[in-house]
Amino acid sequence: MEIIRFAELKNEPWRNKGGVTRELASHPKAASAQDGAWDWRVSIADVTKAGDFSTFPGMERVLTVIDGELLLLTVDGAEHPLEKYRPFRFSGEAASHGALPTGDVRNLNVVTRSDTYKGFTSIIELSKKRAHPVFEGQLAVLLQGQATVSPGAAEDDGATDAETEAAPAPEPEALGRYDAVVGSDVRSPEILGRGFLAVVSIDRVAG
Template sequence: MEIIRYAELKAQPWRNGGGVTRELARHPRAATGQDGAWDWRVSIAEVSKAGDFSSFPGMDRVITVIDGELMLLSVDGAEHPLEKYRPFRFSGDADSAGALPTGDIRDLNLITRRGAFKGYTSIIELSKKRAHPVFEGQLGILLQGQAAVSPGTADAGAPVPGEAGGGEPPEAGRVELNRYDAVVGSDTATPEILGRGFLAVVSIDPVSDGG
């Protein structure tokens, strides 16, 4: 079970001085640089000043405000108000910029190479009774609240520990998550997250040769 601790990630200042980015994951891992040497990247940015976004030719982007109230995103001249927890998809080729009418924000960024991978971001509310699994090709990122992750053992549809017929949840193997920590998904002993709050589930699917 792999956990990426947000507190251990290095902040990378933006070239325009408008914020910093902390990278959670990328593929391939050995790729370097911020200008698309990788095929996909997941990161969290702290935005403190309005300004232009970096261009990512040949990439698709999904951006989600995860802290703060609102960002006004301009994409090729069209303005889009991005509210908290509402993912928005746009092209990395576009001329884009962000404004902050209500103050600083923090956003979750997913960037994928067009034609190679397709990325999705979903925001879900966690439950203390039913664990949320994180599968291969996914990251589960705690946005708010309190939660813990444990290696899953139950088959799909089996009683979840703590529910009727499921017994008491086992403490062994359970790891507490801090805000913005990310759980790397797996189809073997699939990690399961229990708690109270909100989780971002980032899914990255390879695009088949046929489509």
């Protein structure tokens, strides 16, 4: 089970100095969060002043405000008021500008190479009674509240019932705000708690 701890991520300043980015994951792993050498990337950005966003030719973006009230995003001349927890998809090569009418915001960004991958972001409310599994190709980010994560049930590996019962259950691990859980189809991690979770899915484009 893999957990990406937000507190351990490195800040990378934007080219225009309008904010900083922390990369949660990318593929393939690039030397810099800003060089665009990857096919997909998931990151969290703090926007502290109005300004132009970087362009990513040949890519598509899904941006979600996860802290703060409102980002006023202008894409190719069209204005879009983006409220908290409402994902917005737009072309990475479009001219885009962000304004902050209500103060600083923090964004969850999913950027994918258009001809190879498709990115999706869903915001879900957690439950203490029903665990939310995180599957292969997904990344789950705790946005708000308190939660723990545990490995899911193991698939049949030939062990006897007695051996399975004797094996100690793994202790759940606490998640901090903006910590990310990497999905798996082998003992898919399961998250329990109260609050809100962003589930990012990266799907390969058919063909």
